[in-house]
Every structure is written in C-alpha cells, then in structure tokens.
Amino acid sequence: MADEQAIRVLIAKPGLDGHDRGAKVVARALRDAGMEVIYTGIRQTPDMIAEAALQEDAQVVGLSILSGAHLELFPRVIAALEEREVSDVLLFCGGIIPEADIPAVEEMGFRGVFGPGTSTQDIIEFVREHAPTYAN
Amino acid sequence: MASNSEHEWRESTYARATARNKERQPRFESSSGAEVDPLYAPEHMAEWNYHEKLGYPGEYPYTRGVQPTMYRGRLWTMRQYAGFADAEESNRRYKFLLEQGQTGLSVAFDLPTQIGYDSDDPVVTGEVGKVGVAISSLQDMETLTDGIPLEQVTTSMTINSTGPILLALYVAAAKKQGADLSKIGGTTQNDILKEYIARGTYIFPPRPSLRMITDTFAWCTDELPSWNTISISGYHMREAGCTAAQELAFTFADAIEYVDAAIEAGMEFDAFAPRLSFFWACHSNFLEEIAKFRASRRIWAKIATERYGSTNPRSQMLRFHTQTGGATLTAQQPINNVIRTALQALSGVLGGTQSLHTNSWDEALALPTEESVETALRTQQVIGYESGVADVIDPLAGSYYIEALTDRVEEEANAYLARIEDIGGALTGIEQGFQQREIQESAYRLQRMQEEGDRVVVGVNRFETEELEVPPIAGHDRTVETRQAERLAKLRAERDNAAVDAALGAIRTAANNDENMMPLLIDAVEAYATIGEICGVLREEWGEYQEAVTI
Numbered sequence: 001m002a003d004e005q006a007i008r009v010l011i012a013k014p015g016l017d018g019h020d021r022g023a024k025v026v027a028r029a030l031r032d033a034g035m036e037v038i039y040t041g042i043r044q045t046p047d048m049i050a051e052a053a054l055q056e057d058a059q060v061v062g063l064s065i066l067s068g069a070h071l072e073l074f075p076r077v078i079a080a081l082e083e084r085e086v087s088d089v090l091l092f093c094g095g096i097i098p099e100a101d102i103p104a105v106e107e108m109g110f111r112g113v114f115g116p117g118t119s120t121q122d123i124i125e126f127v128r129e130h131a132p133t134y135a136n
Numbered sequence: 137m138a139s140n141s142e143h144e145w146r147e148s149t150y151a152r153a154t155a156r157n158k159e160r161q162p163r164f165e166s167s168s169g170a171e172v173d174p175l176y177a178p179e180h181m182a183e184w185n186y187h188e189k190l191g192y193p194g195e196y197p198y199t200r201g202v203q204p205t206m207y208r209g210r211l212w213t214m215r216q217y218a219g220f221a222d223a224e225e226s227n228r229r230y231k232f233l234l235e236q237g238q239t240g241l242s243v244a245f246d247l248p249t250q251i252g253y254d255s256d257d258p259v260v261t262g263e264v265g266k267v268g269v270a271i272s273s274l275q276d277m278e279t280l281t282d283g284i285p286l287e288q289v290t291t292s293m294t295i296n297s298t299g300p301i302l303l304a305l306y307v308a309a310a311k312k313q314g315a316d317l318s319k320i321g322g323t324t325q326n327d328i329l330k331e332y333i334a335r336g337t338y339i340f341p342p343r344p345s346l347r348m349i350t351d352t353f354a355w356c357t358d359e360l361p362s363w364n365t366i367s368i369s370g371y372h373m374r375e376a377g378c379t380a381a382q383e384l385a386f387t388f389a390d391a392i393e394y395v396d397a398a399i400e401a402g403m404e405f406d407a408f409a410p411r412l413s414f415f416w417a418c419h420s421n422f423l424e425e426i427a428k429f430r431a432s433r434r435i436w437a438k439i440a441t442e443r444y445g446s447t448n449p450r451s452q453m454l455r456f457h458t459q460t461g462g463a464t465l466t467a468q469q470p471i472n473n474v475i476r477t478a479l480q481a482l483s484g485v486l487g488g489t490q491s492l493h494t495n496s497w498d499e500a501l502a503l504p505t506e507e508s509v510e511t512a513l514r515t516q517q518v519i520g521y522e523s524g525v526a527d528v529i530d531p532l533a534g535s536y537y538i539e540a541l542t543d544r545v546e547e548e549a550n551a552y553l554a555r556i557e558d559i560g561g562a563l564t565g566i567e568q569g570f571q572q573r574e575i576q577e578s579a580y581r582l583q584r585m586q587e588e589g590d591r592v593v594v595g596v597n598r599f600e601t602e603e604l605e606v607p608p609i610a611g612h613d614r615t616v617e618t619r620q621a622e623r624l625a626k627l628r629a630e631r632d633n634a635a636v637d638a639a640l641g642a643i644r645t646a647a648n649n650d651e652n653m654m655p656l657l658i659d660a661v662e663a664y665a666t667i668g669e670i671c672g673v674l675r676e677e678w679g680e681y682q683e684a685v686t687i
Binding site for chain 1: 250259261262263266267331335337376467583587593683
C-alpha cells in the first residue's frame with residue numbers, strides 16, 4: 001500500500017471515575033483527523049488497558065482520569081504494558097492532573113499532559129508529530 | 137418616527153442601524169442552537185395567557201415557584217457538596233461548614249463507596265477517599281455523623297447504585313442517635329438511569345436497579361416520610377455536554393421511567409410523587425438557564441396532572457437542587473471562575489431553586505481547598521443577603537424575553553421527550569445508546585465551536601494571558617487507604633459474623649423475590665455488614681451492567 005498507514009490510538013479510562021466527556025471528545029477528534037481510534041469505555045483496570053493496547057496493536061495510548069488517582073494508576077498501566085512487552089508506545093494523558101504532579105507524570109514516560117481547555121488541534125498535532133517514532 | 141410594533145421597528149430603525157453597522161456576530165443563538173431575536177416585545181406575548189402560563193407562587197402550574205413565599209420565607213438551602221478522605225476528616229469539614237452558616241449537608245462519597253467496594257478491596261487501589269469520603273460500614277457512618285444532630289440537619293447524599301445501602305446506613309446512624317425517623321430529612325440521589333447515560337457509577341443491570349429504587353419509594357413513604365427518595369438528575373448529562381432542553385427532556389424521560397416502575401410495583405402516584413426531587417445544572421447562558429428552571433416546573437406539573445392524573449398538589453410541585461456548571465470552569469485564569477459561578481448561582485436563584493451548590497474556582501485544577509470552598513459559600517451569601525434578588529418572588533416574570541424563552545425551552549424539551557417516548561422510553565433509549573450519542577454530539581459541537589472561536593471562553597480562546605503562578609491546591613492524604621483497611625480488619629474480627637452471614641443470606645433470598653429490600657439492608661448494616669459484602673451478594677445474584685461503548 002502506498003497510502004500512509006493510519007495512526008492507531010487507544011483512548012482509555014483507568015480507575016473508577018465515569019467522567020468521559022473529555023476522553024470521548026478527544027477520541028472523536030483524533031478519528032476525524034484520520035486516525036484509527038479505539039475507546040475502551042470507563043472503569044478499565046491496568047490489565048484491561050494493556051491487553052487492549054496489545055490486541056489493537058496501538059502506537060499511541062491516551063489515558064484520561066479525573067478522580068485524582070493518576071499517581072497510583074498510571075504506573076500500574078505502564079507496568080501492565082511492560083509485562084506484555086508493549087513498551088514502544090506514545091503515551092499521553094489528560095483530565096485533572098494538578099500542575100505539581102506533571103513532572104512525576106512526565107517522569108513515568110508520558111510525553112504529553114493535556115488539561116482542561118486544551119484544543120483538540122493541539123492533541124492531533126502532538127500525536128502526528130510523535131507517533132511515527134513509535135514502532136508498535 | 138416612533139414605531140408602532142416590533143415588526144415595524146425591526147424594518148425601520150433597526151434595519152437602518154444594522155445597515156450602517158453590522159451586528160458583532162452573524163447569528164445569536166441559545167445552547168441548543170435556536171436563533172435568538174434582537175428584541176422581544178408585546179407581540180411575542182399576543183397569545184400568551186398569564187393564568188395558564190404562570191399562575192401564582194405555590195399554585196399550579198408552579199412556574200413562579202413552588203412555595204407561596206419563596207425566599208421571603210426562607211432562603212434556599214446553601215448546600216456545599218463535600219467529603220474527602222475518611223469519615224473523621226469529613227465530619228470535621230461538615231462541622232466547619234455548618235459553623236460558617238451552611239444550612240444543609242451534602243455528602244460526596246469516594247468512588248469505591250459509590251460502586252459498592254470496601255476500602256480494602258484490591259480493585260479500588262488509588263481511589264479510596266479521593267473524590268469523596270470512604271464509607272464501608274456503619275462504623276464509618278457513625279463517625280461521619282458524630283456530633284451532628286440528624287433530626288435538625290438535612291443531608292443530601294450523592295449516591296446511586298448503592299443509594300439504598302447508604303440510606304440504610306444513615307437511618308441506622310440516626311436510630312443510634314435516638315432520632316425520630318419522621319423528622320429525618322434529606323435526599324439520596326438514587327438515580328441510576330443517568331448513571332448509565334453519563335455519570336458511570338452503575339453496578340447492576342437496569343431491572344434490579346429499578347426495583348431497589350422503587351423499594352426505597354415504598355419504604356420511605358411509610359417509614360421515612362420527610363426523605364426525598366430520589367433526585368432525578370439532569371446535572372451530569374448537562375456536564376457531559378447536552379443542551380438545556382436536552383437536560384430537561386432526558387431527565388423527565390428518566391422520571392417517567394421511575395414513576396412507571398413504581399406504579400407497576402403497585403404504588404399510587406400521589407403517594408410517592410411528593411418525595412421525588414430534581415437536580416439541575418446552571419451553566420453560563422444566564423437568561424436561558426433561568427427560563428429552563430421556570431419551564432421545568434411547568435413541564436412537571438403537566439406531566440403529573442395530565443399523564444398521571446395527580447390530584448395532590450405536592451406531587452405536582454417540582455422541587456430542585458442546583459449546582460453551578462463544573463464543565464464551565466477553566467484551568468486558565470482560574471480566578472475568573474468565581475465570576476462564572478456567581479452568575480450561574482444568580483440564575484439558579486432567579487429560577488427559584490430550593491438548594492444550591494456553588495463550585496469552587498480551583499476545581500478545574502484539583503479538588504477544592506477549604507479556602508476556595510469558603511469563597512463559593514460566600515458567593516451564595518452575597519446573593520442571598522446583599523443583592524436584593526431574594527426579596528421579591530420570581531422577579532423576572534413578565535419580561536418579554538424571559539417568557540418567550542421559558543415557552544421555547546418547554547417546547548424544545550417536550551419535543552425531545554416525545555422523541556424518547558417514540559423509541560420506547562428512557563431505558564430503551566439507553567440500551568440503544570440514544571441519549572449517550574445525543575450528548576456526545578452536543579459535546580463535540582460545543583468543542584468545535586470553541587475551537588473555531590464561535591463560542592468565546594474568556595482566558596481560553598480569547599483574552600489569553602501567559603499563566604502567572606499556580607495557586608495553592610489541595611494535596612491528598614495517601615494514608616487513608618491504610619487507615620480504612622486497618623479499621624475494616626478490626627471490624628471484621630470483632631463483629632458477630634454469624635449475624636452478618638444471616639443478614640446477607642436474607643438479602644440473597646430477597647434478591648430473587650419481591651420482598652422490600654430496605655428493612656433487610658438496615659438489618660445487615662446494623663450487624664455491621666459492609667457495603668462491599670452486601671454488593672458482593674447482589675452482584676452474584678444480579679450480575680453487572682455492561683456498557684455499550686459508542687463514540
């Protein structure tokens with residue numbers, strides 16, 4: 001195929017919060033931008049997310065969390081990904097991530113942290129720019 | 137030349153003015169995209185009949201308010217949603233809020249409590265005590281309400297799939313205080329349908345969930361007569377992105393589903409309907425929101441009388457709680473949120489709300505601090521005590537625009553409600569993903585409008601500034617999980633486990649027949665069975681709801 005392959009993105013909601021307006025808007029915007037997007041739905045365990053990333057052959061994994069449990073749950077998602085050897089993925093996140101936690105989140109391997117008020121254009125550009133360097 | 141009508145004015149004076157200088161945008165519209173005229177005048181009210189449309193406060197169709205005196209008698213209940221960490225810390229926060237002049241409690245539970253897991257369940261790691269207080273057993277509820285006279289303070293609990301269990305816990309705590317149950321007032325949200333649509337804290341499939349809800353209607357009618365058994369909520373659907381008219385329509389469709397289920401279970405509408413309550417959002421379109429609140433009362437009064445043949449005025453009065461719009465808060469220039477919240481709160485008051493929660497300005501950044509919560513409460517007090525708007529009942533009635541808008545929101549909501557009826561009602565709609573899709577469409581449309589600059593959000597897509605400094609935000613106590621786990625281990629070792637097993641066995645049996653669940657839940661929590669244990673039994677008997685994900 002001469003066509004550029006569509007970027008494969010998994011949008012996931014780890015933890016228990018049901019606020020997925022942001023996750024759905026981002027999923028929809030990335031899809032409208034020509035990417036192949038899978039949204040997991042709410043209340044996903046780290047294992048469920050990692051399994052979905054593996055099965056769907058995702059290059060990009062975006063996590064959304066608004067309950068404040070990101071510092072506990074993000075590392076567990078990353079560990080679950082590593083367990084399945086899905087480590088070469090572009091990670092980004094959104095939701096309510098307090099400014100003070102951003103360094104820790106970046107340290108975990110998230111290349112982008114997108115809070116409330118982010119333009120979906122910025123997220124599309126971010127994914128387009130960084131996804132090609134990831135193999136999965 | 138003076139115009140003789142709005143039409144004439146528009147064709148002459150107005151046309152000349154707009155020919156010289158164009159209006160600042162090509163089209164002005166409501167939240168649902170309907171066009172707004174430049175001016176409203178007596179012609180808009182030519183067919184309008186005061187008695188039919190408005191009536192008087194405390195009288196059908198209650199457009200002007202459900203109480204005859206409204207805020208001249210008593211201001212709305214200032215009820216800040218709060219709860220965090222464990223029962224001990226939340227109890228301290230409630231006492232602080234009551235000392236500051238708050239007039240009712242509103243309990244925020246953490247997600248494990250809302251989804252039926254104990255604090256020590258491995259699936260809830262990281263979530264204990266985060267978005268609300270962790271309650272696993274009666275012990276926690278006793279701590280939460282310690283020193284708060286439950287006969288005097290009304291308590292609203294945002295709790296849905298586990299609502300009947302939390303109600304049982306509250307009743308058990310009140311009994312321990314020696315309270316007279318006929319004087320216990322408050323609200324359990326208990327609205328599962330909007331959880332499937334927008335909020336997400338469901339556990340069981342719809343049928344057994346509805347049965348638990350109608351069990352509370354029946355039990356409270358006899359045993360807890362001052363309790364609002366449900367708060368049928370548009371708030372979360374609005375927060376998820378729907379329009380004002382959709383908020384009303386989806387909520388009334390849910391209300392009809394609950395009422396029909398209760399009638400099917402053998403109850404009389406006028407027996408349980410007086411304890412139904414509603415919960416609306418107030419977002420930023422100031423006048424449209426006022427119209428929405430007024431329209432909501434008229435719509436419900438008509439549903440009660442025309443659909444259900446109500447003869448009890450109390451069943452026809454739509455009483456509601458209001459919360460300012462969390463989704464309207466911005467992380468950019470966050471202090472601006474104080475102003476947004478004040479305007480939204482004012483629209484709730486001008487719309488005749490019975491109780492109000494004002495959001496804190498820092499909530500787009502983190503969970504709010506004690507200081508920001510205090511500012512939010514003070515906002516209500518300034519409106520209530522300084523602005524004068526509470527001195528006259530329904531002061532905006534008769535405004536050409538407000539009345540035209542009230543009529544239009546009513547029409548739009550009714551048209552939407554008819555669509556839901558056509559597909560078979562709220563539950564069928566949920567199963568088909570109808571409401572979910574409609575909400576997503578609206579949310580996406582709003583996002584596009586914002587990104588294309590058609591909808592201005594100050595500090596976000598206009599009037600942006602370099603961010604200066606990050607305001608102080610609340611930190612999280614990460615030891616709550618351990619403390620709760622220790623308490624639960626001790627509780628399980630010390631309680632009478634034979635009594636717990638017997639009570640859980642009775643719940644298992646009732647899950648498969650039609651015995652009212654409430655007395656059994658109270659027995660179980662009084663034996664110190666935990667929420668996780670009770671829900672564990674019910675999960676085994678009823679299974680869990682599986683969401684149909686759509687984007």
